[in-house]
Amino acid sequence: MGIINAVKLIYDYVTKDERGDVENVTSAIRGVDLDIQAGQFIAILGHNGSGKSTLAKQMNALLVPTGGTLTVKGMDTSDEKNVWNIRQTAGMVFQNPDNQIIGTIVEEDVGFGPENLGVPTKEIWDRVYDSLKRVGMMEYCDHSPNKLSGGQKQRVAIAGTMAMKPECIVLDEPTAMLDPNGRKEVIGTVRELNQKEGVTVILITHYMDEAIQADQVYVMDEGQIVLSGTPREVFSQVGRLKELRLDVPQITELAYELKKEGFPLPDGILTAKELEDALIRCKEQGYHVKAKSGEAKHVDKDRTS
Amino acid sequence: MIRDITIGQYYPANSIIHRLDPRVKLMATVVFIVSVFLIHDLVGFLIATAALGACIWLSKVPVRYMLKGLKVIFIILIFTVLLNMMFTPGREIFRFYFIRVTWEGVILAGKTTMRLVYLIVGSTIMTLTTTPNHLTDGLEKALSPLKKLRFPVHELSMTMSIALRFIPILLEETDKIMKAQQARCADFESGNLIHRVKNLIPVLVPLFISAIRRANDLAMAMEARCYHGGAGRTKMKPLIYNRRDKIGYAVVIAYLILWIVLICVF
Ligand SMILES: Nc1ncnc2c1ncn2[C@@H]1O[C@H](COP(=O)(O)OP(=O)(O)OP(=O)(O)O)[C@@H](O)[C@H]1O
Ligand SMILES: [Mg+2]
Numbered sequence: 001m002g003i004i005n006a007v008k009l010i011y012d013y014v015t016k017d018e019r020g021d022v023e024n025v026t027s028a029i030r031g032v033d034l035d036i037q038a039g040q041f042i043a044i045l046g047h048n049g050s051g052k053s054t055l056a057k058q059m060n061a062l063l064v065p066t067g068g069t070l071t072v073k074g075m076d077t078s079d080e081k082n083v084w085n086i087r088q089t090a091g092m093v094f095q096n097p098d099n100q101i102i103g104t105i106v107e108e109d110v111g112f113g114p115e116n117l118g119v120p121t122k123e124i125w126d127r128v129y130d131s132l133k134r135v136g137m138m139e140y141c142d143h144s145p146n147k148l149s150g151g152q153k154q155r156v157a158i159a160g161t162m163a164m165k166p167e168c169i170v171l172d173e174p175t176a177m178l179d180p181n182g183r184k185e186v187i188g189t190v191r192e193l194n195q196k197e198g199v200t201v202i203l204i205t206h207y208m209d210e211a212i213q214a215d216q217v218y219v220m221d222e223g224q225i226v227l228s229g230t231p232r233e234v235f236s237q238v239g240r241l242k243e244l245r246l247d248v249p250q251i252t253e254l255a256y257e258l259k260k261e262g263f264p265l266p267d268g269i270l271t272a273k274e275l276e277d278a279l280i281r282c283k284e285q286g287y288h289v290k291a292k293s294g295e296a297k298h299v300d301k302d303r304t305s
Numbered sequence: 306m307i308r309d310i311t312i313g314q315y316y317p318a319n320s321i322i323h324r325l326d327p328r329v330k331l332m333a334t335v336v337f338i339v340s341v342f343l344i345h346d347l348v349g350f351l352i353a354t355a356a357l358g359a360c361i362w363l364s365k366v367p368v369r370y371m372l373k374g375l376k377v378i379f380i381i382l383i384f385t386v387l388l389n390m391m392f393t394p395g396r397e398i399f400r401f402y403f404i405r406v407t408w409e410g411v412i413l414a415g416k417t418t419m420r421l422v423y424l425i426v427g428s429t430i431m432t433l434t435t436t437p438n439h440l441t442d443g444l445e446k447a448l449s450p451l452k453k454l455r456f457p458v459h460e461l462s463m464t465m466s467i468a469l470r471f472i473p474i475l476l477e478e479t480d481k482i483m484k485a486q487q488a489r490c491a492d493f494e495s496g497n498l499i500h501r502v503k504n505l506i507p508v509l510v511p512l513f514i515s516a517i518r519r520a521n522d523l524a525m526a527m528e529a530r531c532y533h534g535g536a537g538r539t540k541m542k543p544l545i546y547n548r549r550d551k552i553g554y555a556v557v558i559a560y561l562i563l564w565i566v567l568i569c570v571f
Contacts, residue, residue: 094522104470
């Protein structure tokens with residue numbers, strides 16, 4: 001059993017009116033089975049409202065299952081007494097950088113988690129400096145968070161969870177409100193934590209380019225996991241992804257279109273380099289580039305260089 | 306940019322007053338304010354002036370920063386001076402139609418003005434030399450005996466420090482919303498008072514909604530980081546008294562005793 005394990009997980013949002021009668025029930029998660037091994041980099045994709053955030057909040061015991069079970073490192077999230085241990089084991093980073101920073105100074109914000117855990121003062125400082133170094137924000141330790149860029153704020157938020165020494169970090173669309181540079185910063189930081197420190201990462205995202213780097217991709221729709229596998233396996237099913245109202249990475253899309261034009265390309269091309277190699281092989285096999293697809297190839301060349 | 310404003314009015318400098326524990330400064334401020342109300346003769350006035358002067362000098366904050374606080378109460382000052390001078394009965398200095406200015410009035414006006422000025426300057430010294438964080442920490446610690454009476458001390462100070470963090474963000478947001486409404490021809494500058502207040506409603510509604518959403522998000526983020534109230538919490542920057550603070554307390558107590566003696570003797 002992996003670090004996060006879900007069996008037949010179900011979650012319903014219940015809205016009640018003033019008298020406490022049930023007014024409306026939204027089934028956000030409808031039977032999810034999931035097993036995430038420690039040390040992996042997982043990406044979760046899905047259209048708006050497919051239940052990704054709801055699933056993420058379950059992993060942090062911010063929500064507890066309506067049905068089925070979810071365990072974090074063997075601890076059942078529905079058990080009240082595990083709550084603090086679970087939240088310490090699985091840290092969480094949210095979408096809006098402004099709304100998750102609590103301290104008025106960067107270092108104080110990073111220290112917030114350890115303070116809550118009752119860590120002794122001296123160790124709090126060690127952890128704060130250590131986490132800030134790991135996300136590359138050490139030089140900003142005495143700045144006000146209000147003066148940082150979005151990407152920097154998200155890195156502070158990541159440091160804030162790292163200071164609690166979690167084994168797993170769940171990031172709910174951490175790059176959705178950032179510019180391309182900020183996105184790169186944040187994803188780079190997360191990948192480094194995954195590779196160097198062996199932290200399990202669960203990244204929820206709308207950006208396919210971020211999902212390519214994952215070990216495993218899950219695609220959600222209507223509260224269920226409808227596709228899973230390595231990025232190559234998942235992105236080779238371009239038609240199915242489009243059905244689910246999802247984009248595919250630009251290069252994969254290009255390869256898909258070229259294939260429709262008759263080029264014998266393999267499925268699941270993810271990077272520009274792969275596409276270039278495949279196209280060279282086509283050429284050697286004697287495929288001639290017609291004017292129309294030649295245009296497409298020209299675009300591709302520009303991107304590689 | 307609005308985000309650059311600092312709440313409170315901390316003036317960074319490296320002085321003994323800046324380094325004092327906020328609890329000492331809180332107590333000193335309270336004692337000073339009480340003493341200002343006890344002033345009724347020249348001796349008391351001189352003592353309070355000496356104390357205030359010494360603090361200003363020690364704090365290394367330029368005097369004009371101290372006086373900035375007075376701007377706010379300038380109108381009130383003028384009013385008190387005029388009212389005191391005109392409506393205090395006593396020996397007449399001169400008369401202008403129905404207005405009588407008396408000796409007693411002039412003295413009372415002087416006293417009241419002095420009290421108000423000392424009050425403001427005295428408390429300004431504290432806010433100028435203490436960061437808002439330090440201040441809330443100090444308040445939490447100083448009020449902690451009230452916890453026994455079920456007074457939510459920790460919650461209060463947490464609320465204050467969160468407010469400090471979000472005030473600049475909300476101000477910026479207000480600015481953004483107003484600009485967006487102005488771009489759609491909203492008018493915030495003309496018309497009478499009622500009209501203007503009415504025009505502000507389209508700004509306040511989105512602002513409140515956004516503030517509530519932020520509060521919701523923040524509560525979740527705090528919970529995710531294991532926040533569960535003040536119990537079992539350690540401090541990253543605990544307040545610890547050292548020698549300097551003990552001397553500070555000694556000075557404050559000496560000042561207090563001086564006043565008690567003064568009142569008993571005269
Ligand atoms: N607090 C709530 N109360 C009631 N229903 C909710 C609540 N939060 C979410 N839902 C509903 O649950 C479903 C799943 O929502 P969720 O936020 O998990 O989706 P998501 O995949 O994270 O979407 P997005 O990509 O927009 O973030 C949606 O139909 C949504 O309307
Ligand atoms: Mg979401």
